[in-house]
Amino acid sequence: MELDVRPPRSKNKKNKSQRSPRVENTAPEAGFRPKPKHAAKPATPSKTGNHVENRAPVVRPRKTAKRPSEKLPVILETAPDKNHALLDTGDGLKLEQYGDIKIIRPEQQAIWGRSQDDALWDSANAIFTGDTDEEGMGRWRFPGTQLGETWPMAFDGVGYLGRFTSFRHVGVFPEQAAHWRAMRETIKRSGKQLRVLNLFGYTGVASLVAADAGAHVTHVDASKKAIGWARENQSFAGLDEMPVRWICEDAMKFVQREVRRGNTYDIILLDPPAYGRGPNGEVWQLFDHLPDMLDGCRDLLSDEPEMLILTAYAIRASFFAMHEAMMDSFTGYKTQGCVESGELIIREKLRGRALSTSMFSRWLPETSNE
Numbered sequence: 160m161e162l163d164v165r166p167p168r169s170k171n172k173k174n175k176s177q178r179s180p181r182v183e184n185t186a187p188e189a190g191f192r193p194k195p196k197h198a199a200k201p202a203t204p205s206k207t208g209n210h211v212e213n214r215a216p217v218v219r220p221r222k223t224a225k226r227p228s229e230k231l232p233v234i235l236e237t238a239p240d241k242n243h244a245l246l247d248t249g250d251g252l253k254l255e256q257y258g259d260i261k262i263i264r265p266e267q268q269a270i271w272g273r274s275q276d277d278a279l280w281d282s283a284n285a286i287f288t289g290d291t292d293e294e295g296m297g298r299w300r301f302p303g304t305q306l307g308e309t310w311p312m313a314f315d316g317v318g319y320l321g322r323f324t325s326f327r328h329v330g331v332f333p334e335q336a337a338h339w340r341a342m343r344e345t346i347k348r349s350g351k352q353l354r355v356l357n358l359f360g361y362t363g364v365a366s367l368v369a370a371d372a373g374a375h376v377t378h379v380d381a382s383k384k385a386i387g388w389a390r391e392n393q394s395f396a397g398l399d400e401m402p403v404r405w406i407c408e409d410a411m412k413f414v415q416r417e418v419r420r421g422n423t424y425d426i427i428l429l430d431p432p433a434y435g436r437g438p439n440g441e442v443w444q445l446f447d448h449l450p451d452m453l454d455g456c457r458d459l460l461s462d463e464p465e466m467l468i469l470t471a472y473a474i475r476a477s478f479f480a481m482h483e484a485m486m487d488s489f490t491g492y493k494t495q496g497c498v499e500s501g502e503l504i505i506r507e508k509l510r511g512r513a514l515s516t517s518m519f520s521r522w523l524p525e526t527s528n529e
């Protein structure tokens with residue numbers, strides 16, 4: 160399995176602590192409360208890793224301190240460029256251009272009709288024909304020439320490899336470009352070597368964009384395979400000499416340890432799946448663990464923090480949920496900032512319709528928001 164999005168083997172085992180409520184409202188407002196046992200409480204995820212029916216009630220600290228400013232909804236749009244374009248959508252499918260390759264994949268949200276003629280769709284080089292369920296083993300069909308597993312891609316001059324994966328992903332989430340550009344500008348503007356932490360970093364495009372812009376990067380992912388792909392991307396990009404630490408570890412455990420060590424980062428990116436597992440079987444359950452993860456990440460921000468960006472895909476929640484979780488985490492925070500939340504969308508190249516891909520929430524210090 161390549162993306163660590165498997166459901167747990169046993170769904171029914173509840174331990175004692177899971178059944179009794181945890182009451183934590185005596186904790187200090189901005190303190191990170193490490194819960195090293197988070198992984199030992201496997202809850203029951205639904206098929207998509209969404210709502211957890213038997214989740215133990217958690218009472219989070221009551222907060223009365225100053226809240227950050229807020230801005231929403233914010234829609235961050237990715238326009239077509241020479242490396243990636245959303246050509247057409249409709250009838251439950253999307254047709255995309257990735258470098259020289261045209262790809263058709265299922266797109267649940269495309270509940271409208273296609274705008275382009277069959278000739279364009281028929282020119283696709285690769286079609287994902289697998290189970291549309293994220294957990295299914297998908298298959299690719301190549302109507303013309305059989306293609307290899309990877310092909311060359313680039314983002315604003317940073318090379319990486321597109322990749323046909325069995326989970327229908329192609330090794331990159333192009334809508335993240337909006338975050339990558341904001342991060343790159345911040346790194347360049349700062350004039351110093353910022354420290355960037357990329358959690359759930361997958362194939363590392365964000366890490367490489369940050370390294371290329373001059374940052375010192377720490378990239379964390381639970382999957383050895385994904386880390387291998389990220390390192391391949393680093394070599395492909397010609398960035399082998401750049402300072403990137405590739406760490407194969409459970410993201411929550413890594414954050415807890417870094418907090419204990421007092422390490423800090425100027426920019427933190429986190430792109431957690433709804434459900435995942437660390438290398439030692441640690442369970443990541445977004446609805447259970449996100450608030451503690453946000454608190455931990457907040458505590459890892461440096462004295463001159465630049466940004467914290469959270470993205471979430473395929474969960475049954477609105478961006479308001481991400482937004483309020485971020486607002487809560489940054490209530491009483493030492494640096495006044497603004498939480499901006501909304502959706503990432505990709506604009507079709509030919510018809511101009513918008514395809515929403517995910518929700519995001521980001522904290523920025525107030526100064527860079529004016």
Ligand SMILES: C[S@@+](CC[C@H](N)C(=O)[O-])C[C@H]1O[C@@H](n2cnc3c(N)ncnc32)[C@H](O)[C@@H]1O
Nearest residue numbers: 359361380381382409410432435436437443472
């Ligand atoms: C594909 S990316 C996220 C993309 C997007 N959020 C989505 O789910 O479609 C998710 C990454 O998180 C990693 N991952 C899953 N569980 C993890 C954990 N507990 N700790 C660290 N990384 C984890 C996976 O290996 C994968 O590379």
